[in-house]
Amino acid sequence: MKNVTTIFGAPGCGKTYALMGVLSDLLKTYSPTDIAFVSFTRAGVYEGRARAMEQFDYKVGDFPYFRTLHSIAFQHAGIKRSDVMTEARYKEFSKLVGMSFTGYYTDDMSGSDDQYLFHYFLEKNNPKMASEYRFEGSFRVFEFVRDSYDVYKRERGYVDYTDMLDMFVEDWEALPVKVAIIDEAQDLTTLQWRMCEAAFRNCEKIFVAGDDDQAIYEWNGADVEHFMGLGGERVILDKSYRMPSKVLSFSTQISARINKRIDKKFAPREAGGQVEIINGIDSLEFNESETYYLLARNRYYLEKYAEALRKRGLVYTIKGEKSVSETLVKTINAYEYRRREGKFKSDVDKLRVKQVLIDKEYRLPWYDALEMDEDDKDYYRDLVANKTDLSSSNIMVSTIHGVKGGEADNVVLMADMTKRTHHGYQENPDSELRVLYVGASRAKQRLFIMPSEARYGYDDDIPLAKIVNKINRRS
Numbered sequence: 001m002k003n004v005t006t007i008f009g010a011p012g013c014g015k016t017y018a019l020m021g022v023l024s025d026l027l028k029t030y031s032p033t034d035i036a037f038v039s040f041t042r043a044g045v046y047e048g049r050a051r052a053m054e055q056f057d058y059k060v061g062d063f064p065y066f067r068t069l070h071s072i073a074f075q076h077a078g079i080k081r082s083d084v085m086t087e088a089r090y091k092e093f094s095k096l097v098g099m100s101f102t103g104y105y106t107d108d109m110s111g112s113d114d115q116y117l118f119h120y121f122l123e124k125n126n127p128k129m130a131s132e133y134r135f136e137g138s139f140r141v142f143e144f145v146r147d148s149y150d151v152y153k154r155e156r157g158y159v160d161y162t163d164m165l166d167m168f169v170e171d172w173e174a175l176p177v178k179v180a181i182i183d184e185a186q187d188l189t190t191l192q193w194r195m196c197e198a199a200f201r202n203c204e205k206i207f208v209a210g211d212d213d214q215a216i217y218e219w220n221g222a223d224v225e226h227f228m229g230l231g232g233e234r235v236i237l238d239k240s241y242r243m244p245s246k247v248l249s250f251s252t253q254i255s256a257r258i259n260k261r262i263d264k265k266f267a268p269r270e271a272g273g274q275v276e277i278i279n280g281i282d283s284l285e286f287n288e289s290e291t292y293y294l295l296a297r298n299r300y301y302l303e304k305y306a307e308a309l310r311k312r313g314l315v316y317t318i319k320g321e322k323s324v325s326e327t328l329v330k331t332i333n334a335y336e337y338r339r340r341e342g343k344f345k346s347d348v349d350k351l352r353v354k355q356v357l358i359d360k361e362y363r364l365p366w367y368d369a370l371e372m373d374e375d376d377k378d379y380y381r382d383l384v385a386n387k388t389d390l391s392s393s394n395i396m397v398s399t400i401h402g403v404k405g406g407e408a409d410n411v412v413l414m415a416d417m418t419k420r421t422h423h424g425y426q427e428n429p430d431s432e433l434r435v436l437y438v439g440a441s442r443a444k445q446r447l448f449i450m451p452s453e454a455r456y457g458y459d460d461d462i463p464l465a466k467i468v469n470k471i472n473r474r475s
Helices: 015-026 042-056 069-079 087-097 114-125 126-133 138-157 161-171 189-197 225-229 246-255 300-309 324-339 347-354 374-385 418-428 429-440 463-474
Strands: 004-009 035-038 066-068 177-182 204-211 233-237 272-278 291-296 395-399 410-414 443-450
Touching: 004 015, 015 035, 015 042, 015 177, 042 066, 066 069, 069 189, 087 138, 087 246, 114 126, 114 138, 114 161, 114 189, 161 189, 177 189, 246 272, 246 300, 246 395, 246 429, 246 443, 246 463, 291 300, 300 395, 300 410, 300 418, 324 347, 324 374, 410 429, 418 429, 429 463
Parallel strands: 004 204, 004 233, 035 066, 035 177, 177 204, 272 443, 291 395, 291 410, 410 443
Antiparallel strands: none
16 A cells, blocks of 8 residues: 555554544545545444544534445445345354354364354455464365355355455455545454555555554454554554553563564553552452453453352453343342332232242242342342442453453453463464453553463463563562
C-alpha cells in the first residue's frame, strides 16, 4: 500500500481518540462517503462510527464504508444472508461426515474435530502460519474434511466468510473512497491484508493503527509482520492513560523480551500503582466500587478462580455468563415471599416455585424446601446471608484473549499455562509474550501475579515466572 501513515499506540493510549482527530481533519477536506473506516471487529467499527456521529453530528447512513472487512466483502459478493454458512449448517455438515464441529476456535484444539476445519480456514487466511501451526490431527482426515466441506458448500450454494474475502481479492476491485483508516491492524490476516490492498489501492491517504505488542491472534492467521513492515510515516502515541508507572514498568518487562517488535517508549498515566505477587485470590479484598479481571492463559484454569470465588460467596462473570442464575434467584425470592405473606405475587412465581418445591407446606427455609444442587445451596446461602447484590458483578473471570480492548481497576494474572501452550511458547516465544503483555496491561491501578504451581515441572521456563523470579532476586 502507498501513502501510508502507521500509528502505534500503547494500551490505553487513546488510540481511538487520536483516530477521531485524524477523521476530524479529513472531514475538512473529504465527505464522509470518501472515507473508509475498517476494523478487525464489529465492536471497533461501531465505536468508531458512534464517536464520529457524536462528534460531527452525522447519521449512520452518512458513513457507508465504516464496516468490517467481512461486511464489505459480503456486500461486494452480492449474496443473500440465506447463502451464508450458519451454526445449523455446520451441525448438518457434522452429521454428514460423522464428526462434530462447534465452530468455536481457540489456540488449543488438540483432540477435537474443530482443529480440522480450523486448519482449513488457516490455510486460506495465512498459508505461512498454516505450514508452521502445530497440527496434531491426521492429514488424511483433514483432506477428507476439506474436500467434503468444499463439496457441501458448492452443492448447496453456500459461502463462508473466508470465501467472501477470497471473492473480493479475486475480483481485485477498489472501493470508491479516497481515504482509508484501518484500526486494530495487528490482528488482520494475510488474506485480509490482500483485501485491503485491493480495496484501498486508489486511496490518496491510508492511516493504519495498531500495536504489534498486542498482536495475540497469530494462531488465527494474524500477520503482524506485514503490519510492522508497512513502512511510510510512523507516529507513536507515547503516553498510556490507563497504566500507572509500576504496572507499566512490569508490562514493559514482558514486551522487552519480544524479539520482533517496533521499539516504543511510553509514559505512564501517573506515578504509583501496585504490582504484587500473590499465592491465590484468598488474600485479596474485593471492593464493590472497583472492577476486577481474573485472567488465565487457558480456559482450563478458569474454574480455579470460580471455585475460590464461590467459596467466598462472591458474584462473578465467567465465559460471558453470571455465576448466579436469575431464574433461581427469582425462585428463592418467590418462595420466601410466599412463606412470609402466605401468597404468591403472581401465577408465574407460583409455577416457578412448584417446579422445584419439596416442602408442600412452605414451612422450611428455601435451602431445605427447594430441590437444588448441594453446592448451589451453599453458594446461594452465602450470597443471601451476606445480602450480596445479585443483579450485577464487578468481577470478571476470563482468558486474556477474552478481555482484549478492556480494562479494570485490578487485574489478577495467573502464570500457569498448559503443556501445549508451553510447547507453543518454546517454538514461538514472541506470540506468548504478547498475550501476557495484553493481560498485564489491562490494569488501571493494581496488578497481581499468581506464580506457577509447577504442576508440569517447567515453571522456571514460563515467561511470567522468569520475570517474577527476577523481581524476587532483586528484592
